[in-house]
Amino acid sequence: MLLSFKVGNYKSFKDELNFSMTPAPKQKGLDYSVQTTSVAGKKYRSLSSAVIYGPNASGKTNIIGAMDTMKEIILRGNIKNVNEKSFNQAANTLELIPFKGLQNVPTYFYIKFIENNLLIEYSFSVNLGAFLDRSFSRFIENEELRINEDVVFKRSNKLYIEISNIRKKYLNNRIANNIDSAKEIAKNSLIEDELFLTNGFKNIFAKELVSLITNWFETKFIVIYRSDSIRVLRKFTESEDKKFYVEKTLTDAAQEFGIHSNALGYVVSKDNGPAVLSSIIDDGLVKAVLPAEMYESYGTVRFVNEFPLIIDALLNGGTLVMDEFDASIHPMALMNIINIFHNDEINIHQAQLIFNTHNPIFLNANLFRRDEIKFVERNDMTHISEHYSLSDFKTSGKKGVRKGEDYMKNYFVNQYGAIKDVDFSSILEELLIGEVNTDGK
Numbered sequence: 001m002l003l004s005f006k007v008g009n010y011k012s013f014k015d016e017l018n019f020s021m022t023p024a025p026k027q028k029g030l031d032y033s034v035q036t037t038s039v040a041g042k043k044y045r046s047l048s049s050a051v052i053y054g055p056n057a058s059g060k061t062n063i064i065g066a067m068d069t070m071k072e073i074i075l076r077g078n079i080k081n082v083n084e085k086s087f088n089q090a091a092n093t094l095e096l097i098p099f100k101g102l103q104n105v106p107t108y109f110y111i112k113f114i115e116n117n118l119l120i121e122y123s124f125s126v127n128l129g130a131f132l133d134r135s136f137s138r139f140i141e142n143e144e145l146r147i148n149e150d151v152v153f154k155r156s157n158k159l160y161i162e163i164s165n166i167r168k169k170y171l172n173n174r175i176a177n178n179i180d181s182a183k184e185i186a187k188n189s190l191i192e193d194e195l196f197l198t199n200g201f202k203n204i205f206a207k208e209l210v211s212l213i214t215n216w217f218e219t220k221f222i223v224i225y226r227s228d229s230i231r232v233l234r235k236f237t238e239s240e241d242k243k244f245y246v247e248k249t250l251t252d253a254a255q256e257f258g259i260h261s262n263a264l265g266y267v268v269s270k271d272n273g274p275a276v277l278s279s280i281i282d283d284g285l286v287k288a289v290l291p292a293e294m295y296e297s298y299g300t301v302r303f304v305n306e307f308p309l310i311i312d313a314l315l316n317g318g319t320l321v322m323d324e325f326d327a328s329i330h331p332m333a334l335m336n337i338i339n340i341f342h343n344d345e346i347n348i349h350q351a352q353l354i355f356n357t358h359n360p361i362f363l364n365a366n367l368f369r370r371d372e373i374k375f376v377e378r379n380d381m382t383h384i385s386e387h388y389s390l391s392d393f394k395t396s397g398k399k400g401v402r403k404g405e406d407y408m409k410n411y412f413v414n415q416y417g418a419i420k421d422v423d424f425s426s427i428l429e430e431l432l433i434g435e436v437n438t439d440g441k
Contacts (some may be wrong), residue, residue, distance in 0.1 A: 006110035012385035024371035024391035047327040052356035055420040056375035059385030077198035088225040139192035170209035299328040317349030325355035363407035375418035
């Protein structure tokens with residue numbers, strides 16, 4: 001369960017961005033969107049969903065990119081570049097991250113989430129040099145881990161470790177009898193461009209605790225930087241000789257969505273490599289198995305590729321974050337998916353859905369709470385992005401947001417910002433008039 005994500009000096013976010021999934025104070029209504037969990041006798045509340053609005057190039061995707069980048073850095077345990085293809089290239093080529101024009105200002109990442117009855121807060125700040133500075137010797141300035149609000153370790157120019165704040169079951173064997181020597185080893189083993197969490201702390205003090213944290217990032221923090229890039233890959237290892245596996249749940253959902261084929265499944269190659277999503281057709285006249293991308297509509301294929309991620313989040317209590325999750329999918333299908341995340345009789349594992357969009361249909365007081373509606377606006381002069389929620393507006397005054405108001409109408413009259421007038425007519429007029437003058441007509 002994600003409670004908060006923060007980042008600073010990341011692309012267009014020069015200043016700190018606080019993306020909160022904690023309900024705003026004094027917000028009432030749509031209580032089914034609020035999830036409650038108890039940790040160490042204290043209750044924590046979170047939102048089950050959030051939708052992000054803003055014009056093109058405002059920084060919406062940078063929020064999702066920052067989440068993905070933090071996840072990737074944690075999973076590899078260092079701030080070195082990696083030579084891998086990725087739609088979010090900043091996660092692999094870190095000199096793309098700093099805000100242009102800043103010098104020696106660290107990039108800061110912070111996340112707060114609940115997993116396995118633990119409240120986990122982890123943060124680190126890294127000095128990556130200036131934008132596109134490939135020769136800079138990167139280093140981690142600060143790093144901190146808190147469990148249930150207690151400091152476990154702090155790293156800066158010194159290293160502080162408090163073992164008493166870790167449950168015994170998460171500690172490595174024999175560490176209790178060698179704490180002082182273990183701390184000394186840890187201090188001497190710090191490497192400037194490696195995270196202490198996933199290296200020294202894991203190996204010396206608490207492998208099980210770090211595994212719990214990294215497993216959450218790997219399996220439950222599902223960040224999709226480009227939703228149109230999703231290709232669901234399946235591996236089938238059963239020994240029986242099958243060439244086609246029908247997915248009943250996926251087929252039922254796709255038929256509800258409106259597929260053309262009889263069923264959906266995966267065609268397995270001879271070497272049992274990644275399977276290919278396929279349509280099976282049997283109408284009495286034609287029997288065939290075709291790649292789904294060849295036979296189904298683009299919107300259907302996108303839905304079919306996204307739906308397993310939705311199932312995964314709901315089954316495991318994951319946080320699904322997607323860039324333009326709604327593109328090419330009918331609003332009625334989207335509304336139903338959102339309502340499932342809001343339905344605590346179905347969403348029993350407290351899964352969350354976060355996505356950005358240009359579709360104004362979700363600006364609806366009957367669908368989202370004000371604190372679930374987020375905006376991103378970018379200053380044309382400074383090129384700095386700013387993030388805020390609809391709940392940040394007062395309930396009175398000229399720009400006040402009153403209960404039951406028409407959020408969509410107010411958005412289009414620029415009451416909330418995060419919208420931009422676009423007019424291509426002068427550009428095209430100049431082009432066309434120039435063409436006329438050139439032709440002499």
